[in-house]
Each structure stands twice: as structure tokens, then as C-alpha cells.
Amino acid sequence: MSFRLSVIGFTLNKREKPTADSRKPTATKLLQTMKVTTTEQDDITVLQVTGDIDSKTAPEFERNARAATDSSKKIAIDLTEVGFMSSAGLRVLLMVYRNIRTQNGNVVLVGVSEDIQDVMSTTGFINFFSIVETVDEALVILKQD
Structure with missing residues (x-):
């Protein structure tokens, strides 16, 4: 980071x-900028996030994540280009997890930095997600569901 x-x-x-x-x-x-790009691969939604997720950018991340959970129950969130995530970003990830679980779906996180994984481990959030290094690995897991 x-x-x-x-x-x-x-x-x-x-x-x-x-x-x-x-x-x-x-x-x-x-001003920090963050960009979320949404793509569909079969029945899987991939959110690619670029930039820091903090209190100023988390609302945009949440809007995109809500749209994804409304349209799909299989989601990969690519955080490879995210260097920092505040508690606001963690809250969005928890919201995604809860929404997907109520649909009996699955969410996989991709490319999570060591620093963000440390925070997720401390808070216990890490136990809610599968974490992989590449989008291709996430797709393999989600296609099995």
C-alpha cells in the first residue's frame, strides 16, 4: 500500500x-477518485474497483455494489487496484455479503492487498469471503456454485 x-x-x-x-x-x-467498472460474464457480475475506498468514495462503491446484488447472486469484486479501504468500504463489503447470502449466492474478493486483509482479519470480515489473486480464479469458484 x-x-x-x-x-x-x-x-x-x-x-x-x-x-x-x-x-x-x-x-x-x-480529492481521492475511485472508479467502479461493472462487467457480466455469464451469470456472474464482476466489479472492478480502482482507487481508494474511503468515506468520500464509499457511497459510489455502495451504489454499484447494490446494483450488482440486485441483478446477480454471483459477484466477484476485484480490489487489485485498491490501496486503501476505510471502515466505510468494509461496511459496503459486509452489505454485499449479507445481500448475496440472503439470495443463497456467493461473493469472491480478488487481489485484496495484505494491509486490507490484515484489517479484515482483525475485524473477522475475512471469514465471510473467499479471497483469490485473479478474476479468473474467482470465476472458476463462482461457476461451481
Whole structure:
């Protein structure tokens, strides 16, 4: 997971030590962006999420996730391009899990970062999901259901 923190013109990257270049004032984008792309493969809905899921972006993630759970009971959520997920994002995942389970369906998470898995493990959420590395692996699991 990598993130940028800008305070009074100093920028630090999480996994890097500050350098002379990182201390130079920089123009940073203050608003986080997140994109959700929905595709259908047979009777499986794949949500590909790009960007951080936080309190500002979670409502968009939730809208897409609700639409997916309304139309499908087999969902793969690709989080490969998600570097950060706040409790708001975890709440959306729990909502998806509950909605899918009431339909006797299944949801598989793809490419979950180690940091997000650690948080999911601490909260117990990790026990609700199958987690795989690729969308193809998720499709194999969901086609078996």
C-alpha cells in the first residue's frame, strides 16, 4: 500500500524515506477518485474497483455494489487496484455479503492487498469471503456454485 501525505508542502510516500526531492512543495490532488467498472460474464457480475475506498468514495462503491446484488447472486469484486479501504468500504463489503447470502449466492474478493486483509482479519470480515489473486480464479469458484 502506498499513499501520499502532504503537510505544509512536505510530501512523504509510505514506503520511502524522505529525500530532498520529497521535501519540495508539490501540488497534490486533494480529492481521492475511485472508479467502479461493472462487467457480466455469464451469470456472474464482476466489479472492478480502482482507487481508494474511503468515506468520500464509499457511497459510489455502495451504489454499484447494490446494483450488482440486485441483478446477480454471483459477484466477484476485484480490489487489485485498491490501496486503501476505510471502515466505510468494509461496511459496503459486509452489505454485499449479507445481500448475496440472503439470495443463497456467493461473493469472491480478488487481489485484496495484505494491509486490507490484515484489517479484515482483525475485524473477522475475512471469514465471510473467499479471497483469490485473479478474476479468473474467482470465476472458476463462482461457476461451481
